Amino acid sequence: MAKRTLTIALMDAPYESANLTTAFRILDVAARRGHDINVFAYEGAAALAFARQAAHPNPVHGKNLAEENHPTTKDQVAALLAEAARNGGKVDWVNCGMCVDERGVGEFVDGTRRGSPADFQAFVDASDNTLVIPTK
Amino acid sequence: MAKKSLNIVESAYRAVIEEQDDTILWLVAAMQAAGGNHSVVLRGNAVNYALAGQGAPALTVGEWQQTQAPKMDRDVADLADNRNVAVYVVEEDLGERGIAVDQLVPNVRLVSRRALPQLFAEHEVICHW
Amino acid sequence: MISYLLIESRDPFESNDVPYYYELAKALREAGNEVTLFLVQNGVLAARPSAPAAALSALGQSGVKVLADEFSLRERGIARLAEGIAAAAIDVVVDHLEAGSRTLWH
Numbered sequence: 001m002a003k004r005t006l007t008i009a010l011m012d013a014p015y016e017s018a019n020l021t022t023a024f025r026i027l028d029v030a031a032r033r034g035h036d037i038n039v040f041a042y043e044g045a046a047a048l049a050f051a052r053q054a055a056h057p058n059p060v061h062g063k064n065l066a067e068e069n070h071p072t073t074k075d076q077v078a079a080l081l082a083e084a085a086r087n088g089g090k091v092d093w094v095n096c097g098m099c100v101d102e103r104g105v106g107e108f109v110d111g112t113r114r115g116s117p118a119d120f121q122a123f124v125d126a127s128d129n130t131l132v133i134p135t136k
Numbered sequence: 137m138a139k140k141s142l143n144i145v146e147s148a149y150r151a152v153i154e155e156q157d158d159t160i161l162w163l164v165a166a167m168q169a170a171g172g173n174h175s176v177v178l179r180g181n182a183v184n185y186a187l188a189g190q191g192a193p194a195l196t197v198g199e200w201q202q203t204q205a206p207k208m209d210r211d212v213a214d215l216a217d218n219r220n221v222a223v224y225v226v227e228e229d230l231g232e233r234g235i236a237v238d239q240l241v242p243n244v245r246l247v248s249r250r251a252l253p254q255l256f257a258e259h260e261v262i263c264h265w
Numbered sequence: 266m267i268s269y270l271l272i273e274s275r276d277p278f279e280s281n282d283v284p285y286y287y288e289l290a291k292a293l294r295e296a297g298n299e300v301t302l303f304l305v306q307n308g309v310l311a312a313r314p315s316a317p318a319a320a321l322s323a324l325g326q327s328g329v330k331v332l333a334d335e336f337s338l339r340e341r342g343i344a345r346l347a348e349g350i351a352a353a354a355i356d357v358v359v360d361h362l363e364a365g366s367r368t369l370w371h
Contacts, residue, residue, distance in 0.1 A: 001363050009263075018306040019274065022355070025336065029359040043151075043159055117166035124172075124261055125139055129362040132263040133370050134160075136147055144369075146282070180282060252289060253296035256367070257267060264369040 003089070005036040007127040009120065011135040013044025014053070014073040020045075023133050024076050031080055034087035038123040039094065040115070043135065046099035048073040051107040074109050081111045094119045138173040142259035146180035152206045153195055158185065160265045161211050168219050175222040175259065176215060177247065183229045185212050186240045209241050216243040224255065268299040270361040270368040273308040277317045283308075286371045287320055290329045301366075303357060304350075305334040309343060318347030325349025332357060 008027065012019045030037050041048055055070035057063055077093060084091045094115030100106050108114070124130050145160050152158050164174050178185055191207035215221040224247040225240065237246065247255060256262055271290050277283040287302070294300045302324060304312055311317040312333040325331045325348070332353040333346060346352065361368055 004363050006359075006362050022274070022305050022334075022337075025355045026358050029356050030362070033359065033363075035359075035363075042163065116170075117163050118170035120163070121138070121167040121170040121172045124141065124167075125137070129365060129368065130261055130263070131358075131362060131368045131370065132265060134147070134265040136150070180285070249285075249288065250292060253293045253298065256269075256293070257296070262367050262369055264371060 001033065003035055004128040005038065005126060006030055007038040007040070007120075007123040007130040009040045009042060009130070009132045010045035010048065011043045011133065013135075014047055014050075016044070017135065019133050019135065020048070020073065024073075024080070026131070027080050028083065031084040031089060031091070032087055034084070034089045036089050037080075037084060037091045038127060039091065040096070040120040040123060041094065041099075041112075042096045042120075043099050044103075046095045047103055047105040049077045049093060049095055049108045049112040050074060050105035051109050052105075077112060078109050092123075094123075138171050139260040140173045140175070140258070141167075141261040141263060142175050142177060142255065144177045144179060144262070144264045145182045145185075146178075147265070148181035148184055149208075152208065153192060153202070156202075156204045156206045157211055158182075158206075158208060161185070161208075161215065164221060165211075165215060165219055168215075168221055175224065175255075177224045177226065177252070177255070178212070178244075179226040179229050181233075183225050183233065183235065185209065186223070186225050186244050187235055188239060188241045212244065213241040216241070226252075266298055268301075268361070268364065268366040269293050270301050270303060270358065270366045272303045272305060272358065272368065272370045274306040275371060276307040276310040277320075278310060279307065282371075283311070284320070287324055290324055291327055294328045299366075300328070301330040301332060301357070301361065303332045303334065303353070305337050305355075307337075309333045309337040309341060312338070312346050312350045313343055314345060314347045318350070322347055322349040 053072040058068040093112035185208040194202040194205040216223045227246045
């Protein structure tokens with residue numbers, strides 16, 4: 001399959017919805033196939049790449065920090081960017097600026113950036129396909 | 137050239153007091169201002185956004201008081217009247233909720249569920265929010 | 266003919282809006298389009314042989330391709346699917362995005 005440019009809009013906040021699990025699985029497949037990927041992280045999703053997320057142990061399961069290996073979305077974002085690069089693709093991950101400000105999550109992992117609805121409009125117009133994954 | 141995009145909005149009154157708007161209708165307005173070519177379908181509970189004469193009182197918490205409480209009928213009318221965004225309302229969803237057509241803000245258009253495939257076909261991008 | 270991928274993440278036990286999406290799939294098919302309904306997350310709870318699955322089997326008979334996400338099925342211990350529903354990898358979503366299918370999420 002020829003290289004494609006795909007845009008995905010995300011809205012859910014980290015650690016609250018199965019939607020993000022599915023979203024990262026879709027993004028992972030697209031990255032492994034070497035596609036260029038645009039992500040517009042809107043509303044709660046603007047915190048997905050927040051660099052100050054911290055993993056935690058799990059006292060209920062009796063696991064310390066290392067044993068629990070708690071998944072953080074910031075690590076998944078970074079892994080997605082790396083996977084795309086390994087396969088000749090690139091990820092333009094835009095965090096909605098207003099959403100970032102109201103949540104105080106303005107420190108992003110490297111390779112992601114602040115943006116606006118105009119970026120999403122440009123993504124849609126320049127992409128081969130767009131998928132919106134809304135929140136409820 | 138902007139792609140003709142259809143935005144289906146169904147979730148209603150989620151965070152509208154906090155955000156002082158519906159975040160998807162706001163996004164559509166912002167994207168339209170950025171050169172987009174958007175239409176909106178209000179379905180499910182979101183058909184209530186087109187009901188004229190609504191608006192929550194301003195929120196107060198202690199001595200803090202909101203000054204820009206949202207009015208969703210105003211925002212729907214703004215899209216249709218001022219931003220060149222066609223706003224469709226699913227008529228069966230209105231009827232199920234006891235909302236009469238003459239209660240709606242002007243310039244919204246009715247669409248039946250069975251006509252949605254045709255409306256989809258008239259757009260290049262379908263965003264089901 | 267337009268190709269549509271409709272992703273259903275909700276289930277009819279919790280959400281009474283699911284029939285709308287099944288009906289949308291049927292209406293798009295009846296309008297002459299190619300339609301795939303892909304169940305994910307709790308959407309796959311309707312894929313077991315059960316009363317709600319009858320609606321999915323009927324969709325299959327109307328020409329809608331009904332798929333259920335393997336990951337979501339395994340997560341929920343669902344091994345047996347109702348008639349007309351097939352398990353599929355998440356890759357099917359990217360397949361459709363690549364091919365230009367209009368891809369919707371509910």
